[in-house]
Amino acid sequence: MTSGVLRPAGWRFLWVVCLAFGAAQISLAAGPVAAAGVASGHVDQYLAQRRLFMQQLQDDPAAALHSAEQMVLLARALPPADQRRADALELLVLARVHASEFDKALPSINESVRIRRAARPPEPQLLAASLGMQARVLLACGRADEADAAFAQSMVVWHQAWAAQDLKLAPRLEAQASELQRGPGRPQWAIELLREAARLRAQHPELSGGRLAQTLEELAIHEMNLTRYAQADEHLVAAARLLEIESQNDPQREELKAAVANNLMMRAGIAAALGNKPRVLELAEQARVIALSDRTLQAQTQSLIAASLASVLGSMGDTEGAIAAHRRTVEVFQHAQDLMDSGALDKELLGATLVALATLHLERHELGPARQTLRAARQTLGETAEVLFAAAELERQSGDEQRSIAFYGAALTLREAQAVELPVLYAERAAPTPDEAGGALSWGHSMVLVPQASKPRPVPFFPAFTVPLPAALAAADLPSMLRLQQDIDAARWAADAVTLTARARRYPKSALVWVHGFNVSRDEALKQAAQVAHDTAFDGPVFVYVWPARLSAHRVADAQAAVGLVTFLDQIALTSGIDKVHLIAHGAGNQLLLSALVRSTADTQGRLRAKLREVVLLNPALALDPFKDELDAFAKSAPASMRLTLYAASVDRSLWDAWQAGGPTSLAGEASIGVPLLHRSVQTLELAKLSTPGVSQLNSDRLAMNPLISQDLRALLQPGASRPPERRNPLFRLVRPADGSTAWWAYEPKPAARK
Numbered sequence: 099m100t101s102g103v104l105r106p107a108g109w110r111f112l113w114v115v116c117l118a119f120g121a122a123q124i125s126l127a128a129g130p131v132a133a134a135g136v137a138s139g140h141v142d143q144y145l146a147q148r149r150l151f152m153q154q155l156q157d158d159p160a161a162a163l164h165s166a167e168q169m170v171l172l173a174r175a176l177p178p179a180d181q182r183r184a185d186a187l188e189l190l191v192l193a194r195v196h197a198s199e200f201d202k203a204l205p206s207i208n209e210s211v212r213i214r215r216a217a218r219p220p221e222p223q224l225l226a227a228s229l230g231m232q233a234r235v236l237l238a239c240g241r242a243d244e245a246d247a248a249f250a251q252s253m254v255v256w257h258q259a260w261a262a263q264d265l266k267l268a269p270r271l272e273a274q275a276s277e278l279q280r281g282p283g284r285p286q287w288a289i290e291l292l293r294e295a296a297r298l299r300a301q302h303p304e305l306s307g308g309r310l311a312q313t314l315e316e317l318a319i320h321e322m323n324l325t326r327y328a329q330a331d332e333h334l335v336a337a338a339r340l341l342e343i344e345s346q347n348d349p350q351r352e353e354l355k356a357a358v359a360n361n362l363m364m365r366a367g368i369a370a371a372l373g374n375k376p377r378v379l380e381l382a383e384q385a386r387v388i389a390l391s392d393r394t395l396q397a398q399t400q401s402l403i404a405a406s407l408a409s410v411l412g413s414m415g416d417t418e419g420a421i422a423a424h425r426r427t428v429e430v431f432q433h434a435q436d437l438m439d440s441g442a443l444d445k446e447l448l449g450a451t452l453v454a455l456a457t458l459h460l461e462r463h464e465l466g467p468a469r470q471t472l473r474a475a476r477q478t479l480g481e482t483a484e485v486l487f488a489a490a491e492l493e494r495q496s497g498d499e500q501r502s503i504a505f506y507g508a509a510l511t512l513r514e515a516q517a518v519e520l521p522v523l524y525a526e527r528a529a530p531t532p533d534e535a536g537g538a539l540s541w542g543h544s545m546v547l548v549p550q551a552s553k554p555r556p557v558p559f560f561p562a563f564t565v566p567l568p569a570a571l572a573a574a575d576l577p578s579m580l581r582l583q584q585d586i587d588a589a590r591w592a593a594d595a596v597t598l599t600a601r602a603r604r605y606p607k608s609a610l611v612w613v614h615g616f617n618v619s620r621d622e623a624l625k626q627a628a629q630v631a632h633d634t635a636f637d638g639p640v641f642v643y644v645w646p647a648r649l650s651a652h653r654v655a656d657a658q659a660a661v662g663l664v665t666f667l668d669q670i671a672l673t674s675g676i677d678k679v680h681l682i683a684h685g686a687g688n689q690l691l692l693s694a695l696v697r698s699t700a701d702t703q704g705r706l707r708a709k710l711r712e713v714v715l716l717n718p719a720l721a722l723d724p725f726k727d728e729l730d731a732f733a734k735s736a737p738a739s740m741r742l743t744l745y746a747a748s749v750d751r752s753l754w755d756a757w758q759a760g761g762p763t764s765l766a767g768e769a770s771i772g773v774p775l776l777h778r779s780v781q782t783l784e785l786a787k788l789s790t791p792g793v794s795q796l797n798s799d800r801l802a803m804n805p806l807i808s809q810d811l812r813a814l815l816q817p818g819a820s821r822p823p824e825r826r827n828p829l830f831r832l833v834r835p836a837d838g839s840t841a842w843w844a845y846e847p848k849p850a851a852r853k
Contacts, residue, residue: 141223144185151189155196163197166190170206181221184213184228191231200238207232211248222259223270226252230274237284242846249287253294265302271295272313285320292317296333308344308354311337315361327368334365352390356399359385363406370410378414382407394442397434401427401443405451415617417458424455449479456488460495461619468492483512487577494580503547506579510549515576517547520628523595525669526620526644527662539662541591544583546628549576578625592673598639599675605638605815607677608711609670612642613663615685615717620644630682633808634815641670645690663694671705680712680815688718692728699735710740712814715780716807717745726777733779741820744782745807776840783810783823783830784844806845 155162166189173186187210194203211232214225229252237245252274260267275291278284296313299306314337321330338361345354362385369377385403390396408423428451437443452475459468472492476485486509493502510517525539586594595609602608612627627642643666645659670679683691695713698706718725736742776782785807806829813826823830823843830843 140181141221144181144224147185148189148192151192155193159193159196163190163193166193179213179216179218181213181217181224184210184217184224187213188228188231191235195235195238200235203235204239207235222255226255226259226270227274229255230277233287234278245284249284253290263298263301265298265305268295268298268306268309268313271298272316275316285324289317289320289324292320303340308341308357311340311344311357314340315364318364322364322368322371325371327371331365331368334361334368337361352392352395355388355390356395359388359399359403363403363410366407367410370414373414375411375414375416378407378410382410393434394437397430397437397443401430401447401451404430405447405454408451408454412458417462421455421458424451424458427451428455445478449475449482450484452478453484453488456492460488460491463495465492465495481508481512483509486512487579490579499581502579503581506547510576513549513576515549517549517579518632519581520546520548520631520640521594521598522546522624522627522631522640522642523591523598524620524624524642524644525591525662525666527659528646539665540585541588542583542585543591543594544624545581546625547579547581548625548628548632549578550632578629580621580624583621583624588669592669595639595641595670595673596675599673602638605636605817607675608636608638608815608817609673609676609679610634610636610638610640610815611667611670611679611681612640613681613683613687613691614642614644614647615683615687616647618647618685626684630808630811633805634812636812636815639673639676641666643690645687647686660690660693660697663690664697667694667698667706668704671709677709678711679706679709680714681710682714682716682811683718684716685718688715689725689728691715692725692732696728696731696735699732699737707737708739710737713740713742714811714814715742715744729777729779733777736779741814742780743814744777744780746782746784776842778840781823782840782842784833784842 151162151166154165166186169186170190173180173183176183187206191203191207191210194200194206207228211225211228214221214228229248233245233248233252236242236248256267256271271291272295275288275295278288278291292313296310296317299310299313303310314333318330318333318337321327321333338358341354341358341361345351345358348354362381366378366381366385369375369381382403386400388399390399404423404427408420408427411417411423412420428448431438431443431445431448431451434443438445438448452471456468456471456475459465459471468488469492472485472488475488479485486505490502490506490509493499493505506517522544524542524544526542527539599607599609610627610631612623612630614623614626618626623642623644627640630636631640643663645662667679667681670676681691681695691713695710698704699710701707732742806827810823810826810830813821822832824832829845831846832841833844834841
């Protein structure tokens with residue numbers, strides 16, 4: 099289909115619009131009285147026209163765009179300040195935004211705002227909506243300050259359109275907040291809109307019905323995504339109170355009781371984010387005991403509660419609790435087989451639960467239960483990509499490499515993706531025992547299959563079968579696969595390192611070392627390192643230091659882990675052919691890395707010191723002041739050939755795990771307040787806007803996998819003259835404080851995609 103061909107629906111829509119413009123011209127010819135009559139009903143007419151256009155935009159975007167272009171041409175016959183010219187321009191803007199053509203949309207929305215301001219009689223409702231649309235387009239074009247100003251103006255005009263306490267304004271504000279979820283916009287804007295809507299509805303509780311509770315919950319979801327947990331919990335409590343009152347007044351509406359259960363599980367997600375497991379279990383139990391007489395609604399609610407609890411407990415590292423919760427979900431479905439047979443209960447939710455349960459068994463290397471559960475998932479869902487990915491891991495752990503690769507390849511085919519195989523060498527220090535500080539280093543090599551999708555797929559912020567949970571619970575869409583993992587002796591390990599070094603072409607004589615964060619298994623650490631190497635196109639040897647990372651978030655409980663890392667780095671520096679060593683640490687691994695570097699660089703004749711180049715600190719997940727002390731100690735002995743770069747964000751899984759495990763505190767890699775950790779020896783890149791859902795669609799639960807960061811890491815590691823951040827990527831803006839203190843670079847987003 100081409101944009102120049104209209105389907106019948108497009109012709110019908112354009113015909114309706116032509117009639118509307120024809121009627122407008124007749125009314126204008128009829129005189130001022132008739133024109134005023136048309137203006138009085140113009141808002142409703144335009145809103146109806148817009149609803150019709152939005153439906154066509156969903157059905158046939160190309161035809162809708164062509165229709166909008168024709169409407170703009172027709173509208174040129176109207177007077178310069180006629181509101182209907184702005185109507186046509188805004189429909190064209192909607193089509194441009196839908197196609198991510200933000201630069202083309204900007205002139206049209208600017209002209210629309212000009213017309214709305216000049217029109218007589220004024221229609222402030224339409225001007226406010228136009229300003230809101232202008233703010234979103236400006237933000238998508240990277241003009242953040244102008245976008246904030248346009249949004250602020252829109253809020254002023256909204257209040258000019260209605261009396262101060264007019265409840266009619268609330269649904270308009272809620273609709274504007276909803277539109278922010280479908281296109282560019284700041285979450286803070288949605289929060290402001292919903293707060294004002296909630297305030298208005300609270301002034302008229304007798305007229306708002308259950309809508310106030312819904313608005314409060316929507317507000318809480320936005321606040322959760324910005325880690326404003328206290329505010330989110332407060333609004334959820336208020337919403338639950340309203341739902342309970344309404345349920346008491348109308349006991350027959352059992353969906354209100356179900357909504358209370360969902361509300362409790364959202365609060366359980368907040369408790370998990372704060373590391374309060376007893377509170378999580380308490381809230382989940384309150385939700386579980388809510389009884390409903392409607393069997394379908396009861397089954398749906400209980401399955402939602404159990405699945406949400408499993409997701410929350412899994413995020414806290416309680417695999418056993420997550421398994422138990424998933425089993426309760428399976429029991430709910432088993433007792434409602436007739437509802438699944440009739441279609442009242444979606445069997446795909448059962449299948450998703452079974453896959454999640456099998457995955458947890460695989461994490462614990464429980465092959466028997468995993469195989470049994472996965473068999474049930476296959477019977478329920480068929481050969482889906484999720485089932486096949488899990489089957490690939492099951493066969494890998496069972497030792498059947500051929501079947502494992504076959505399942506993995508089939509899953510990638512379903513996702514229209516393929517995989518490349520990367521070698522990763524590692525050393526592992528075992529966890530300490532009561533009798534000894536920790537085992538000696540063991541050496542090994544692995545082969546990791548890293549997927550690369552031919553078509554981009556959005557990553558959901560939370561599983562579809564749970565309540566809305568904080569954003570850091572997102573999961574990777576296409577998993578890597580550890581095809582081979584084998585312990586080898588030190589001599590063979592060293593020989594493999596030499597071989598891999600000699601093969602490098604893009605990064606000759608260079609090594610890349612990955613130090614993982616808190617609550618990461620060996621298998622996951624190997625896959626993380628392979629993903630980083632793939633995303634940065636690094637073709638030299640890749641090394642991983644595996645340490646017992648489940649002991650503590652904010653300190654390295656095993657002091658010998660740092661000693662082991664020193665040994666590991668010295669062995670890498672000893673490898674023939676390696677002249678440059680690049681180090682990347684993630685989360686809690688940053689403290690371990692800095693401790694090891696302080697030891698290694700103190701020896702001015704040490705092998706590693708002369709070869710250190712890039713040291714990258716990704717979201718340091720440890721308390722702020724101790725981390726600064728580590729940086730001070732390292733700065734005293736750091737070689738001049740080395741550069742230290744810190745990436746700071748706000749919603750990242752490593753920070754999330756560390757925060758809940760170590761207790762709420764300020765973390766070195768957390769930047770949601772707008773000012774990251776600053777140190778004279780560090781180039782700090784603040785990425786708070788990258789981690790804010792709704793501003794950038796590049797979010798992921800693993801910061802190292804983010805395309806923007808991968809692109810910058812690639813530029814960092816490339817041979818040749820080093821470049822400051824703003825030269826590596828124009829989206830990094832240098833921020834110089836007025837007091838002359840340490841500067842940093844802030845990420846200012848532009849459109850994720852343009853056509």
